[in-house]
Amino acid sequence: MKIAVLVKQVPGGDSPLRISDDQLWVIEDNVNFITNESDAYAVEEALQLREKSGEGEVVAVSFGPERTQRTIREALSKGADRGIHIEDSYPYSSDPLKIATALSEALKEEQFDLILSGLQSDDYGFGQVGVLLGETLGMTTATLVMSTELSDGSLKVKRELESGWFQWVSLSLPASISIQSGINTPRYPSLKGIMGAKKKEIKSVAPDSATAAAQAISRVYIPQKTKKTEMIEGTADQQVKRLAEVLKKEIRVV
């Protein structure tokens, strides 16, 4: 079983977000870049699938600027076998079709049985690269996966539907599936894993720049506030006093 897991590096949730001068992204200086949350679950699922089958290979794949190598290295330190980095000259590409085309070019020779990705990235959140890649490579696809079962060359996944419903779907391989957060408990890298990761290979590939753009972000900005919010200021005690008053006298629920 040869498994690719797509990982993306995104700004961590607690990073300060100041808009860059070109108004296309954020100033990266104080941004704490992390592995996209649902991608971390996808890495764990890939490792567990390899461990359960007792053989095979997990390859961590990422598209992004040079800093992205840290995210690949993190997957390697958790147990992925090798990495592929499609090196983007642009620090914040936001064209899913173009990214999927670059991934497809870089991965088609690898003949993966299974591609795992996170459901969506926490930066742009277009939520489609894994499915686009699956279609481009002629694979079956499934999204919002909350459980996987692999047996005799076929894959069964539990898909999340809306409003608390689920559904089991069987897919023929090769398949590309996108993983929903919460499917497992991602492991932390061990010290041995971190040391071992330094020796693992990360292959760098240049994307084919000839691909035409399909869509583009033209401006990034701070949302307009529409609702009037009373911000309760002061010390904790003052805030508590006002809150109690609001609950008792204004909303009248206590």
Add this chain to the structure above:
Amino acid sequence: MSILIVIEESNGAVHRMSREAVVAGQALGRDFDLPVSAVLLGHDTSDLCQSLDSTQLHEILQADHPLLGSYSSDGFSRALAQVIESESPRYVIAGHTYMVRDFFPRVSAKLNIPFLADNIAYRVEGGALTLTKQILAAKLVADVAPAGDGPCIISFQSAAFQEEDVAEGSEATARQVSISLEDGSIRTTSEEPFQEAASAVDLSSAEVIVSVGRGIGKEENLPLAQELAAAMGAELAASRPVVDSGWLEGYHQIGSSGQTVAPKLYFALGISGAIQHVVGMKGSKNIVLINKDPDAPLFELADYGVVGDLLEIVPKLKKALQA
């Protein structure tokens, strides 16, 4: 050229977000002076077609095939790609539902046309379409535009448009569109949908809800929220990260993958306000948020906001309410 709205079925009726997509499509039709039609993918969709009777549409296309009787990504993506090729719409519009997320990217890749996903608004300037979407956990927004003039696929986030605004009109013409799917083209088999362990609490009828997010920090801090809920006679709920961490059972979850609620008071503790959560609680009559991050997007929606340490404020508030 036309605007084509993809209609999704939900429990035998038109999905709420498809009705919202109709509103978006009708508005685009007015702005671009293009006829607006709808497409139904499925088998024997005449009932669904009839339920659109009074909706102001040019045509209702029925892309009917026995292999589309139940949803599959393989079948629906091939069918929609065929419809787009034969009808050549300028814009294909849908709600950003779980099903749309599942198969629309396949259509985008098949036809090599962009899928502009999960938008909250659009505007037209000089005949060009610009869409707006939330990025970076809704802390920022971005303008997005298709690169070329060709057809493109667009989905809108839940509640970007109001379903009450659907324009009514005379009967639309129904038309069958032929779909060709050979045996073996569906490479997946789906079992019946099911729900997990039934909810022990009916959050949808609760008058007051205390809801916990990632900002609670750790499982050991949960009793603070439970005690506040008890003091207020409230039900306890949570956002997805709390359930994913195993701190509370899934039936406490509010949002697109959990329950939808509209209580008199939604008291949010350490919730940032990701859209997946917001869609499940934005109908609440009053929203109060305590969060140490002043940039938490849920403050935008809150009637009362407290920037502060909930571990300090919540126990004090409980005491103040009991006094």
